[in-house]
Amino acid sequence: MTQAATPQTPARATQATGSLTAKDIVLLAVFGVITFIVMMAVAMVCSFSTDMVWWTHAIGSIPAGIVWTYLMARVPKRGAAFIAGAVMAILGFVMGMAWTGPVGILAGSALCELVMIAGKRAKWTIPVGFAVLIVCWWFGQLALILFAGQAYVDMIVEMGMTAEYGQGLVNWVYSPAFPICAVVTFAAACLGGVLGLKIFKKHFAKIAA
Structure with a gap:
């Protein structure tokens, strides 16, 4: 038993720390797009209300976290998270x-x-790392309001929306809901990652074998 197990250890280490292959990059791009689409689908629903729009990332990160966890388990290599995130950033732009x-x-x-x-790419780093990504995404999208202030309302009007809608977004950012939403977003993203780990363990364990 000991002799049979020994040769597998280097293989697993190579899988986790080796260089990204062309196949890996394709997977990262595809699932990066899927993660982005899941978040945008939730955003479309939440954008109808100024009270809900900034909770988009908290809600969307739960199903998106499952996709992300699968991807990180499928490509457990250095640089995987950054490349998948870069794909999402390009899509957003x-x-x-x-x-x-x-x-x-x-x-x-x-x-x-x-x-x-x-x-060291332990399992807990997947949901925590994903939560950090989502909170930065969330903050990045509302940072423009913090930088522009009331001028943001004019930008919203130029985009074809009402001044009342824009003012509602500005008021929300400066309300007590802002820090609460940050904490909830982090917790929800962690939850999505944890759910992904459970699903991965049950249905996709053979992939990491």
Whole structure:
């Protein structure tokens, strides 16, 4: 039994720490797109209300966290989180997201990667790293309001929405709900990652074998 188990250990280490292959990059791109689509689908629903729009990331991160966890388990290599996040940042930019959003996604993916490296890619680093990514994404999208202040309302009107809607977004950012939403968003993203780990263990364990 000991002799049979010994040769497998280096193989697993190579899988976790080896260089990314072309197949890995394709998987990262595809599932990065899927993660982004899940978040955007939730955003479309939540955007109808100024009271709900900034909770988009908390709600969307639960199903998106399952997708992300599968991806990180499927490609357990250094750089995987950053590349997948970069794909999402590019998509956001191409789709017309305000520049602070893609910057938040990119910064979050870099921090996610650092969390996973510091934790030696232990299982807990997947949900925690994902939560860091989502909070940075969330903050990036509302940072424009913090920078622009009341001028943001004029930007909203130019985009074809009402001044009341824009003012509602500004008022929300400066309300007590702001720090509460940050904490809830982090917790919800962790929950999504934990659910992903449970689902992965039950249905996809053979992939890591």
